[in-house]
Amino acid sequence: MTAQDSATGAAAGPAAQMPPRAGLAGWSARIARMSETWTLAILLVLVAFFSIAAPGKFFTTYDITQIAVNAAIYLVLGVGMTFVIITAGIDLSIGSILVLAAVASGEYNIHHGGAASGWGTVAVCVLIALAVGTAWGALQGALVATGKIPALIVTLGGLGAALGLAEIATGGQDPAGAASDHLQSSLGYGKLLGVPWLVVLAAAVTVVFGLVLAGTRFGNYTFAIGSNPAAARRAGIGVGRHLVKVYALMGLLAGLGSVMWLSSYGTTSIAGHSTDNLKVITAVVLGGTSLFGGRGSVLGTVIGVFIPAVLTTGLIVIGVQQYWQDVAVGAVLVAAVYIDQMRRQSRERG
Amino acid sequence: MGVPIPPLLAAKGVRKRFGHVQALQDADFTAYAGEVVALIGDNGAGKSTLVNVLSGVMSPDAGEILLEGAPVRFAGPVDAQRRGVETVYQDLSLAPDLDAAANLYLGREIFRGGLLRPLHVLDRPVMRRAAVEAFAELGVALKDVRVPVAALSGGQRQSVAVARAVAFARKVIFMDEPTAALGVVQRARVLDTVRRVRDRGVAVVLISHNMPEVLAVADRVEVLRLGRRVASFAAAGTSIEELVGAMTGSLDQQPDNGEDRR
Structure with missing residues (x-):
């Protein structure tokens, strides 16, 4: 059990601090109401199952580290997607934004020393990646905010356009020397007290934006807009302006994701991100965030990101084809949305 | 009520046109501090348009709005709220x-x-x-x-x-059908609330189709018909028949026919 405790500590630790302080009396009722509760139960059942099915093999330190590193980028993307989906929006373009940001910063790096480039170049590359992501996200947000084009279409167009621009810039080939060795040896492979920097970064992003969502005006407006945009407008909230910010935040985090990707893999992987959007949306929805807007949490997304990650590793460890993971996640996803719908209907009747 | 002080909120000769429809034609309206004034009228009489104009949702084509005697132009509902004019919307905002x-x-x-x-x-x-x-x-x-x-x-x-x-709401509060879709007990409670708010010195403008309710809670009743104020009654001295008559126009068209209620 100690191994498990440390595992959930590493996985859900950042998020565990997030529920707002409340009286002990209200706690049990609140926990029972929270949609994260049953998702967390699924995660714990999976962990318990694999631990029993493969004693001593699952949840070795190596496994935990691997799961966390694999999940780190999806977690960062998932945090942004949580905000977007809570506004009743969607962003299909995240994988393409990640590629575009990676190519933009990668091209700069190639022309400023390549793999041997110095720290100054690394800093500029990071800024380029974040700026490209934010700008692309803000542009899509502005289009969504007009209210004339559904977010699904705006970001579907963005998905194609961003990827196309990346391919034009590179001729469709991943350029060599896109990432500095400095970046790879620090953020990519480095560790802080035994915890990979990628995981530390993802945890920090998760905690910060989890608190922003749960405890600040920005988060409150995000929920209000997803819940009833007309009410938000009547309350004097600049709905359009807030949507731009939310999509820009998603872009910023996709840009950060590109930095994490480059540091971890050293290549732009232009063709490797076409299903990022589906994976991240799945994780967010698994975590109890409603596709219809108004409800959700970063804590839920953390759990939602780790369910597929645990499934993949677990299935490999117990010797089942890991492709069963896709089947299982797909089924759970459909069930999760069904349950969300049921909850919504019963609540509205009551 | 409040004879020496100017109205808290007043509309003078307000016009608003939507395409071919003249929703308001020289409509007047007054609300005094510390009173419940009911705004009634048949469907299409211009009640909603008037409320929208007075609460800053729409700007009038012509005419003026006076807040505490001074002309105002609300930049939008949020601007109106900032000046102490609030609205409770029918569709629960x-x-x-x-x-x-x-x-x-x-x-x-x-x-x-x-x-x-x-x-x-x-x-x-x-x-x-x-x-x-x-x-x-x-x-x-x-x-x-x-x-x-x-x-x-x-x-x-x-x-x-x-x-x-x-x-x-520091000055005026508009309530558009606040008791629609409510049960008996809740309806009474909302009406209680209306009185309590009035007692704080706020002008409550009640838009309602429910005549008994209007007579029960309002101090004054203003009647709109065809985009114009056609009557203003003290609630204490009027009856449902009189209100309906003013709303439908039967009173001024057939003043001597007491039998014909339509």
Whole structure:
């Protein structure tokens, strides 16, 4: 059990601090109401199952580290997607934004020393990646905010356009020397007290934006807009302006994701991100965030990101084809949305 | 009421046209501090348009709006709210997924002080305490202000919407059919609220189709017909027949035929 405790500590630790302080009396009722509760139960059942099915093999330190590193980028993307989906929006373009940001910063790096480039170049590359992501996200947000084009279409167009621009810039080939060795040896492979920097970064992003969502005006407006945009407008909230910010935040985090990707893999992987959007949306929805807007949490997304990650590793460890993971996640996803719908209907009747 | 003071809110000769429809033609309206004035009229008489103009949702094509005797031009509903004019909308302008306290303070959040101030961190305990007080003042018993509004009954939800407007209305509050879709007990409670708000010196403008209700709670009744104010009654001295007559125009068209109510 100690191994498990440390595992959930590493996985859900950042998020565990997030529920707002409340009286002990209200706690049990609140926990029972929270949609994260049953998702967390699924995660714990999976962990318990694999631990029993493969004693001593699952949840070795190596496994935990691997799961966390694999999940780190999806977690960062998932945090942004949580905000977007809570506004009743969607962003299909995240994988393409990640590629575009990676190519933009990668091209700069190639022309400023390549793999041997110095720290100054690394800093500029990071800024380029974040700026490209934010700008692309803000542009899509502005289009969504007009209210004339559904977010699904705006970001579907963005998905194609961003990827196309990346391919034009590179001729469709991943350029060599896109990432500095400095970046790879620090953020990519480095560790802080035994915890990979990628995981530390993802945890920090998760905690910060989890608190922003749960405890600040920005988060409150995000929920209000997803819940009833007309009410938000009547309350004097600049709905359009807030949507731009939310999509820009998603872009910023996709840009950060590109930095994490480059540091971890050293290549732009232009063709490797076409299903990022589906994976991240799945994780967010698994975590109890409603596709219809108004409800959700970063804590839920953390759990939602780790369910597929645990499934993949677990299935490999117990010797089942890991492709069963896709089947299982797909089924759970459909069930999760069904349950969300049921909850919504019963609540509205009551 | 209030003979020496100017009206708190007044409309003079307001016109508003939508395409071919002249929704308001030289409409007048007055509301005094500390009174409930009912605004009645048949469907299409221009009530909603007039309320929209007076609450800053629409700007009039012509005519003027006076707030405490001075001409005003509201830049929008938020501008009107800033000047103390609030509206409770018929279609419940609440965010159902937020709790009652968050809805009460939506757009006017209270933040934590100190170092957290620039981060706009919500001070939920303060907002919740204030919300409990605000609801208590309206005689609404909410067991838990942290429950999402969607989980409340229709009456409770309406109370939250009313409380939201009441908490911030310093001068005028418009209530568009505030008791529609409510049960008997809740209806009485909302009407109680209306009186209590009036007693604080706020002008309450009640838009309603329910004539007995209008006579029960209003101090004065203004009647709109075909985009124009056609009558103004003191509620104490009038009857449902008289109101309906003014609304439909039968009174001025057939003044001598007492039998014909249509």
